[in-house]
Amino acid sequence: MEHGQQHPVSLYLKIWGLLFVLSACSYLVDYFHVQGALRWTLIMTFMLYKAALIVSIFMHLAWERLALACAILVPPLCLLVLISLMAYEADYIHTARGTYFTAPAVETGGQAQRP
Structure with missing residues (x-):
C-alpha cells in the first residue's frame, strides 16, 4: 500500500459483519449448552479468530x-x-x-x- 492511502469502507463493514457472525457463533455455543472440551475449544477458536481479525485489519497489522x-x-x-x-x-x-x-x-x- 502507498503511504497515506485509505482503505475502502466496505472492507471494514465486511470485517465488522464477520466479527458479528463469530460473536453469534460463540453465543450459540452457550445457548445450545455445549459442554466439556468441545465447548472450550469452540469458544477459544472463535475468540482467536476475532482477535486475529481485529489485530490484522483494525490495527492495520496486515499491511x-x-x-x-x-x-x-x-x-x-x-x-x-x-x-x-x-x-x-x-x-x-x-x-x-x-x-x-x-x-x-x-x-x-x-x-x-x-x-
Missing part, C-alpha cells in the same frame, strides 16, 4: 512490515509457551504431592483407615 508484526506478535506467543510450561509443571507437582504426601493407611481390624 505492516514483518519486523513490526513480529515485534507485536512474538512476545504474546512466548508468554503462551511459558504459561503452558508452568501449567504442565504445576500439574506434575500436584500429582507428586498427592503421591508422596498422603498419610499411609492404618490397619484396624481388617479395614484400612486413615489417621
